[in-house]
Amino acid sequence: MVCYLCEKKKDEGWGYYCSQCRRVKHLLNLYGDRVYEVLEHVLVRTEDKQTYKINEKVKADIDAKTYSLRSKKNGAVMVPKA
Numbered sequence: 732m733v734c735y736l737c738e739k740k741k742d743e744g745w746g747y748y749c750s751q752c753r754r755v756k757h758l759l760n761l762y763g764d765r766v767y768e769v770l771e772h773v774l775v776r777t778e779d780k781q782t783y784k785i786n787e788k789v790k791a792d793i794d795a796k797t798y799s800l801r802s803k804k805n806g807a808v809m810v811p812k813a
């Protein structure tokens with residue numbers, strides 16, 4: 732049988748939903764509109780917001796690298812990568 736929500740094959744048993752979707756349904760019952768709000772704000776991003784997030788992540792990586800290089804220049808012990 733197929734789950735009514737995710738439309739993937741569900742484990743046999745009681746109800747219309749697979750165990751994961753049953754959990755989602757439960758959260759919807761508990762938190763109502765807050766669930767939709769969180770999904771929209773966290774999972775659904777416009778492209779410019781995605782670019783912003785990506786840039787933020789890249790910036791953090793560059794900062795970490797710069798720090799690492801600076802540490803080496805100042806005589807920090809280099810740990811070989813495994």
Ligand SMILES: [Zn+2]
Pocket residue numbers: 734735736737738739741748749750751752753
């Ligand atoms: Zn499902």
